[in-house]
Amino acid sequence: MKFLRMRPGFGEQLIAEGDVEVAEEEQALIEEFRRQLDQGMWAAVPTMSRGGRREAELVRAFDDIPRDTSRVIFFPRAAGGAE
Amino acid sequence: MIVALSATAIVVLALLWEISMPWIERRLDARRQLRERRRAGDVGAAYDPGRERRAEQRARELLKSCVNEEEWAMYRDLGFLRVWGGQSDPDGPAELRGIDYAYLVYPHKPIVAYLPQTGRLLNEYCVEFPDETRPYGSPRLPDSDDVLAKWMALNGDERRIIAEANLHLPGRQIDPRQIERDLWRLGRWERERLARALRAGGGDPQRQAEPADG
Numbered sequence: 147m148k149f150l151r152m153r154p155g156f157g158e159q160l161i162a163e164g165d166v167e168v169a170e171e172e173q174a175l176i177e178e179f180r181r182q183l184d185q186g187m188w189a190a191v192p193t194m195s196r197g198g199r200r201e202a203e204l205v206r207a208f209d210d211i212p213r214d215t216s217r218v219i220f221f222p223r224a225a226g227g228a229e
Numbered sequence: 230m231i232v233a234l235s236a237t238a239i240v241v242l243a244l245l246w247e248i249s250m251p252w253i254e255r256r257l258d259a260r261r262q263l264r265e266r267r268r269a270g271d272v273g274a275a276y277d278p279g280r281e282r283r284a285e286q287r288a289r290e291l292l293k294s295c296v297n298e299e300e301w302a303m304y305r306d307l308g309f310l311r312v313w314g315g316q317s318d319p320d321g322p323a324e325l326r327g328i329d330y331a332y333l334v335y336p337h338k339p340i341v342a343y344l345p346q347t348g349r350l351l352n353e354y355c356v357e358f359p360d361e362t363r364p365y366g367s368p369r370l371p372d373s374d375d376v377l378a379k380w381m382a383l384n385g386d387e388r389r390i391i392a393e394a395n396l397h398l399p400g401r402q403i404d405p406r407q408i409e410r411d412l413w414r415l416g417r418w419e420r421e422r423l424a425r426a427l428r429a430g431g432g433d434p435q436r437q438a439e440p441a442d443g
Contacts, residue, residue: 155365157287204385226395
């Protein structure tokens with residue numbers, strides 16, 4: 147599983163990578179996931195519907211991430227703009 | 230003689246010191262200000278168009294890998310995405326039950342909600358994804374990352390992003406005439422895509438290719 151983060155001036159950056167079936171690597175991913183959410187990021191998981199359409203799911207906890215997901219994309223949380 | 234030369238040298242050094250002090254102070258001030266700006270993450274002067282172009286290229290690849298083929302083609306050809314609203318199902322809010330609605334997603338512009346059947350504009354949802362770490366002085370994501378963030382948020386939790394956005398009437402930031410033109414372009418684009426799919430003998434051109442707009 148890869149954690150990618152969108153960043154200004156970079157595009158996406160690989161911030162963590164690990165195998166969720168390996169306890170130590172899973173723990174490292176959990177900690178990184180929490181760190182990103184603490185920094186105000188939203189986390190999205192690209193998914194595929196049963197009809198084959200690509201979709202996305204916003205996840206708020208590491209346990210919400212499907213185990214077979216290959217990547218989680220972090221991006222800054224939405225804020226109302228142009229008041 | 231030596232005493233006279235030494236005295237002259239001392240006077241010259243003193244004069245040089247007097248002359249150079251303001252210059253040295255200015256340099257030290259400039260260095261201190263630059264250090265403080267770096268610490269605050271404000272290094273806007275370091276704008277590099279090559280870096281921004283590479284970032285946008287990476288963002289486009291990521292977008293392409295996440296959205297559906299027809300959505301990618303739409304963005305590539307038209308510069309915006311259409312995302313169907315998800316609240317029109319029988320269990321959705323009463324005012325939207327049974328009514329198809331959709332959003333136009335532009336990079337770094339408000340999300341525009343509209344009714345595809347009539348082309349009527351509903352609202353502008355002004356929303357940003359500012360990255361306050363400002364790695365290069367700006368909180369703005371590359372254009373395609375901004376579009377992907379909106380697409381993922383609308384797909385993943387439509388109510389959440391709409392709740393975070395500032396709601397405005399249509400026309401607040403995007404000229405309604407531009408949206409009308411874009412809906413017309415979208416309709417034409419879909420008809421051409423449908424025709425190509427039929428010519429190629431391809432079966433289902435999918436919902437996105439239905440000429441429902443404009």
